[in-house]
Amino acid sequence: MSAQTLSINGREFGFEPGETILAVARRHHIDIPTLCHLKGAMPTGACRICVVEVVGAKTLLTACNTKVDAGMQVQTESPTVVAARKLIIQLMLSSGNHNCAVPGSDRQEWTDFQIKVQGEDGSNQLCPVWGDCRLQDLAFRYQVSPERLDVTPARYPMETVNPFIVRDFSRCINCGRCVQACNEVQVNNAIQFGYRGPEAKIIAADDKPLKDSDCVFCGECVQVCPVGALVEKEGRYSVRLWETQQVRTTCSYCGVGCQLDLHVKDNRVVRVTGVDAPPNNGSLCVKGRFGYHFVNSPERLTDPLIKENGKFRKASWDEALDLVANKFKKIRDTHGGDSMGVLVSARMTNEENYVAQKFTRAVLKTNNIDHCARL
Amino acid sequence: MTNTIADIEQADVILVTGSNTTENHPVLSTFVKRAAKFRGAKLIVVDPRRIKLTEFAHFWLRPNLGTDVAWINGLMHVILKEDLHKKEFIQNRTEGFDALRKVVEKYTPDFVEGITGIPAENIVAAARMFAQAKTGSILYCMGITQHISGTDNVKSLANLAMLTGHLGAPGTGVNPLRGQNNVQGACDMGGLPNVYTAYQPVADLGMAKKMEDAWGVTGLSTQPGLTVTKMLPKAHSGELKALYIIGENPMVSDPDLNHAEKSLKHLDFLVVQDIFLTETAQLADVVLPSACFAEKEGTFSNTERRVQRVRQAVTPPGESKDDWWITSQIATRMGYAMQYPNSRAIFEEIARVTPSYAGITYNRLENEGLHWPCPTEEHPGTPILHTQQFTRGKGMFHAIEWIPPAEQVDEEYPLYLTTGRVLYQYHTGTMTMKSADLNERAPESFVEISGKDAEKYKLQEGDQVTIASRRGEIRVRVQIQDKAVEGTVFIPFHFAQGAANKLTNAALDPVSGIPEFKVCAVRIGKAA
Numbered sequence: 001m002s003a004q005t006l007s008i009n010g011r012e013f014g015f016e017p018g019e020t021i022l023a024v025a026r027r028h029h030i031d032i033p034t035l036c037h038l039k040g041a042m043p044t045g046a047c048r049i050c051v052v053e054v055v056g057a058k059t060l061l062t063a064c065n066t067k068v069d070a071g072m073q074v075q076t077e078s079p080t081v082v083a084a085r086k087l088i089i090q091l092m093l094s095s096g097n098h099n100c101a102v103p104g105s106d107r108q109e110w111t112d113f114q115i116k117v118q119g120e121d122g123s124n125q126l127c128p129v130w131g132d133c134r135l136q137d138l139a140f141r142y143q144v145s146p147e148r149l150d151v152t153p154a155r156y157p158m159e160t161v162n163p164f165i166v167r168d169f170s171r172c173i174n175c176g177r178c179v180q181a182c183n184e185v186q187v188n189n190a191i192q193f194g195y196r197g198p199e200a201k202i203i204a205a206d207d208k209p210l211k212d213s214d215c216v217f218c219g220e221c222v223q224v225c226p227v228g229a230l231v232e233k234e235g236r237y238s239v240r241l242w243e244t245q246q247v248r249t250t251c252s253y254c255g256v257g258c259q260l261d262l263h264v265k266d267n268r269v270v271r272v273t274g275v276d277a278p279p280n281n282g283s284l285c286v287k288g289r290f291g292y293h294f295v296n297s298p299e300r301l302t303d304p305l306i307k308e309n310g311k312f313r314k315a316s317w318d319e320a321l322d323l324v325a326n327k328f329k330k331i332r333d334t335h336g337g338d339s340m341g342v343l344v345s346a347r348m349t350n351e352e353n354y355v356a357q358k359f360t361r362a363v364l365k366t367n368n369i370d371h372c373a374r375l
Numbered sequence: 376m377t378n379t380i381a382d383i384e385q386a387d388v389i390l391v392t393g394s395n396t397t398e399n400h401p402v403l404s405t406f407v408k409r410a411a412k413f414r415g416a417k418l419i420v421v422d423p424r425r426i427k428l429t430e431f432a433h434f435w436l437r438p439n440l441g442t443d444v445a446w447i448n449g450l451m452h453v454i455l456k457e458d459l460h461k462k463e464f465i466q467n468r469t470e471g472f473d474a475l476r477k478v479v480e481k482y483t484p485d486f487v488e489g490i491t492g493i494p495a496e497n498i499v500a501a502a503r504m505f506a507q508a509k510t511g512s513i514l515y516c517m518g519i520t521q522h523i524s525g526t527d528n529v530k531s532l533a534n535l536a537m538l539t540g541h542l543g544a545p546g547t548g549v550n551p552l553r554g555q556n557n558v559q560g561a562c563d564m565g566g567l568p569n570v571y572t573a574y575q576p577v578a579d580l581g582m583a584k585k586m587e588d589a590w591g592v593t594g595l596s597t598q599p600g601l602t603v604t605k606m607l608p609k610a611h612s613g614e615l616k617a618l619y620i621i622g623e624n625p626m627v628s629d630p631d632l633n634h635a636e637k638s639l640k641h642l643d644f645l646v647v648q649d650i651f652l653t654e655t656a657q658l659a660d661v662v663l664p665s666a667c668f669a670e671k672e673g674t675f676s677n678t679e680r681r682v683q684r685v686r687q688a689v690t691p692p693g694e695s696k697d698d699w700w701i702t703s704q705i706a707t708r709m710g711y712a713m714q715y716p717n718s719r720a721i722f723e724e725i726a727r728v729t730p731s732y733a734g735i736t737y738n739r740l741e742n743e744g745l746h747w748p749c750p751t752e753e754h755p756g757t758p759i760l761h762t763q764q765f766t767r768g769k770g771m772f773h774a775i776e777w778i779p780p781a782e783q784v785d786e787e788y789p790l791y792l793t794t795g796r797v798l799y800q801y802h803t804g805t806m807t808m809k810s811a812d813l814n815e816r817a818p819e820s821f822v823e824i825s826g827k828d829a830e831k832y833k834l835q836e837g838d839q840v841t842i843a844s845r846r847g848e849i850r851v852r853v854q855i856q857d858k859a860v861e862g863t864v865f866i867p868f869h870f871a872q873g874a875a876n877k878l879t880n881a882a883l884d885p886v887s888g889i890p891e892f893k894v895c896a897v898r899i900g901k902a903a
Binding site for chain 2: 163164184185186187216217218233234245247248249250251252253254255256257258259262264267268269277278279280283284285286287288290291292293294295297299300301302303304305306307312317320321322323324325326327328329331335337338339340341342343344345346347348349350351352353354355356357358359361362363365366367368369370371372373374
């Protein structure tokens with residue numbers, strides 16, 4: 001038990017020197033909402049959604065970057081706090097094309113707004129991240145009525161010229177998570193805040209499309225974007241979170257072994273996201289995140305093939321396996337096991353490599369087995 | 376890796392050599408970049424190309440191709456001369472120190488500058504920086520190993536780590552970055568000509584007996600087999616009659632492809648098991664369709680020896696099957712019954728015959744992987760190797776002299792060529808080239824050349840050029856890039872069209888059998 005304590009919502013907790021209110025609260029499962037806060041990056045307090053009331057403080061304080069003092073008395077959901085959060089959410093909702101149909105939207109302006117947004121999106125669908133958006137979650141949680149403030153028109157057009165990623169500035173809340181993900185987590189230093197005040201925009205290079213900047217399309221920014229401002233180009237409207245199942249597995253590219261979730265819809269891999277666990281702690285690279293199309297490729301082999309007169313024909317497993325077994329047997333028995341070789345694969349699982357070397361040694365009776373470790 | 380990926384971020388100095396980390400191990404490179412940018416770690420990059428990581432480096436040492444032993448000996452020379460070596464570590468944990476001291480004596484900074492082209496003062500400064508840091512981590516990749524002196528290069532890095540005591544503790548280590556998802560596992564599982572699982576030697580009679588008992592067979596060969604780079608010449612000469620290739624594409628990945636193709640065509644019987652009809656599969660007599668990683672259960676072992684689960688997300692297309700099922704079927708039809716109900720049962724057998732995996736079970740891997748060695752079910756795994764002693768007891772210093780690469784530039788072939796990968800493609804491209812957006816970023820083969828060389832050979836960005844070596848000739852487009860250093864060009868090896876490996880040299884390291892992909896001599900000219 002630490003010597004020093006603070007109280008959160010009337011309960012006493014110990015803390016370590018230098019800890020933030022958010023860190024102590026999270027450790028004790030007290031939910032303070034956040035938008036801009038990003039694990040592994042320096043907290044900025046930019047979005048202010050994590051404000052809390054601290055006895056004796058003149059204003060509400062942002063929990064993510066306020067260090068705890070001994071004896072501090074914190075309220076995380078007081079009426080003042082809730083009112084402040086509602087206002088922040090309302091300001092954010094009114095600052096762009098947030099057409100997520102928050103309950104209570106029965107006014108005529110809502111319909112006009114919806115039609116306008118669909119026109120700008122070039123789609124008759126709701127926001128591409130509907131159901132997978134932290135801002136929408138908070139609007140529901142705090143029952144923010146869409147009594148809309150004057151909606152500011154989208155200042156910057158959508159950027160669709162890039163591979164992999166669509167940047168929709170009309171849905172950006174300028175929380176800066178993407179900037180931190182790019183500069184502090186992946187350290188690719190491709191994007192930053194540009195312009196000032198109401199002109200604020202996340203820019204790449206000197207305000208160029210991502211494809212003409214230092215961006216390497218790792219997609220970390222897309223994964224951390226709490227709203228619909230950064231969305232994967234593919235499946236932008238056709239893949240909805242609730243339609244997919246996630247299966248955790250290990251990436252099949254380089255040897256880092258990133259943990260990833262394959263998102264599956266109709267027996268197809270349609271999206272890949274990083275899992276917040278070692279070794280990658282949520283990060284992926286462009287291949288791991290966007291290079292999954294080979295799985296569903298129409299060029300995949302689907303049947304055993306036997307070559308006859310220089311051409312392949314399809315064969316049944318029984319026919320192909322018998323042919324291979326008989327040939328191998330004949331060559332082994334005539335020329336000896338050392339006249340044969342097996343190349344295994346750094347692509348296969350341990351189990352498959354084990355079975356292949358066992359086969360080589362126990363059945364072919366040779367140690368002529370190797371793989372591409374050298375290539 | 377002797378240490379873990381997370382551990383890199385704890386190092387006070389990081390020496391990265393022969394690894395274009397940001398393109399080949401992008402996620403791992405984030406640990407290096409964060410350490411240098413936010414944690415105050417010193418970064419030394421030793422690479423013939425001005426790779427992205429040099430932007431984060433305190434020192435970029437640019438060695439001539441194939442001169443690694445020389446600069447490493449040079450660092451050690453300075454460390455010894457300035458008395459910066461870790462005497463207690465050397466005394467307690469190593470042997471062979473005197474021979475090392477003797478051999479590095481002549482590698483003065485000036486002598487090393489003459490071989491490597493690295494300015495003498497940078498050798499001195501980098502040596503001090505590495506030796507004086509509290510903890511130092513060495514990361515290396517194929518730029519170190521793919522040389523005729525590959526084994527010597529690795530041993531030299533191990534010498535450097537032992538000399539400075541940067542081993543066996545957090546933030547230290549000799550850390551090879553494995554380029555393929557399960558190349559570590561393929562080695563661990565005995566996919567090598569000289570060892571069973573966990574590097575148990577095939578030449579050891581006791582080991583053969585143990586495996587015979589475990590597998591219920593007799594007559595296991597105690598003669599080490601052929602490496603891939605020796606199998607192909609034997610196929611060419613007719614000694615090797617049949618090859619069973621599972622998930623490999625030597626028709627793009629091997630050196631001197633023209634020779635490789637002739638060799639494979641010479642076989643009596645070639646079986647290729649793969650997910651695509653690769654360049655290699657097209658040469659096969661029988662092609663067997665297998666499931667890919669997203670369609671199967673199993674485990675991969677990553678570069679930090681962490682065994683992690685692979686899980687099935689979708690069903691395999693058509694008739695394609697798990698590789699283990701196919702191999703087991705062939706075995707069974709040859710009269711040796713291999714009947715596993717699932718991959719878990721295979722893993723249980725692996726644990727029984729593999730000491731370093733003995734304590735690992737699927738249940739333990741459910742949420743997070745385990746680092747081998749993990750000898751018992753109670754053992755937490757081993758994130759850092761060699762904390763108390765080395766595998767052989769004392770760490771052995773190897774006294775190593777530099778030898779030049781097998782091929783050097785001359786009047787006819789005046790440029791050095793080195794090869795590697797680019798960010799947006801992977802190995803022979805069978806997987807990445809199925810993604811349109813990846814192809815948009817890296818559509819075709821190219822030659823990366825410095826501005827000065829472009830001027831010298833009167834080449835413009837985008838020009839079609841012919842590049843020729845003593846073994847072959849390809850046509851590719853010119854990319855004038857800052858990464859390139861005058862006198863050396865780079866070509867990625869991914870592409871079957873404009874294949875870099877039509878040019879590369881099949882000269883091998885005598886110990887590991889690795890080809891010298893990283894150095895050969897070429898000439899360049901505008902395509903007709």
